[in-house]
Amino acid sequence: MTVWDRPEPPPSPAPLDRERIVAAAVALADESGLDGVSLRKVAGRLNAGPMRLYGYIATKQELFDLMVDEVYAEILPEERPDDWREALSTLAHRTRHAALRHPWLADLLGGRPALGPNALSVGEATLAALDGLADIDTALRAVETVSAYFTGAIRREIANLRAERATGLSRHDWQRAHGPQLTKTLATGRFPALTKAVYGGTDVDPETTFTTGLEWVLDAVATKLTPPPE
Missing domain, CATH: 1.10.10.60 (Homeodomain-like)
Structure with a gap:
């Protein structure tokens, strides 16, 4: 039970x-x-x-299960999305926002499926938006692929936030502190690809990085959604 x-x-x-x-x-x-x-x-x-x-x-694990399901109530969309892309995007963004409010959630994402009532409601809303667009196995792989992306992205972002709190250095403060060492290393010419990235790449905020990666993943998923034969 x-x-x-x-x-x-x-x-x-x-x-x-x-x-x-x-x-x-x-x-x-x-x-x-x-x-x-x-x-x-x-x-x-x-x-x-x-x-x-x-x-x-x-047990303590039961307590964690209940805590996760409590946060899934925040992830559950207020209205069930009809479009599959909106459903998966909503799941990703609402999970990220929940993890930013509750950073400990990042430590409990990605394991065995959450089976509480709120988590099941989130899963139902997500899969329902994919109904009829592909066979069930393809739909499940689509959800798993997007979930794998946003789980990894969220964990990385939370890890960076924890590092900021632990060191007292913001991302830009950390970059400035390590800039001289990095500049000296790149000047050796041993890392041309990294040099190009450091000096030519655009520095974007975490939300832009998250959204861009998510859109790329959704574009890839779209190529696999073929309605099953009747």
Whole structure:
């Protein structure tokens, strides 16, 4: 029986339920990352004894599952997109925005499929937009391909943000700090392709980078969407 199917304990004098537990866990993770989340710390946030939480959640993994599904409620589009490209683009952008609000989400993306009710609703809305455009295996590969792109892109962006917080250096501060060393290295002539990229490439913001890569992936997916024979 999953955590979503298991009944909650009867009410007690101090109000406690899974919704409050998950909200407290998400708040802790937003503040300190996943390392800052434990059943003991969640119980402390709720002024409850740690053992009381085991009546609602059996393991830390169950707590993480509930936290992820809570964030999937933010990813779920307000209206179901009819166009497949809009559906996949919406999924990518809303997942990125959710991860920027909850950076710990990046650590839990890309593993086994999330099976909570909100995650399933997101999956349903996404696949429904591809219905009739290709056989089911092609539709699944399309979603997996786009998901693989935005999961990797989100993890990279979050890793950079964490590095900024850890070092106190913004991306541009870091570039300026390492500029002299890089300039000296490139002047040796050993890295002509990198030299061209450094001096001739356009420096764009993370959102532009994300959107451009996503559009390229969607263009590639479009070439594989052929309606199945009747």
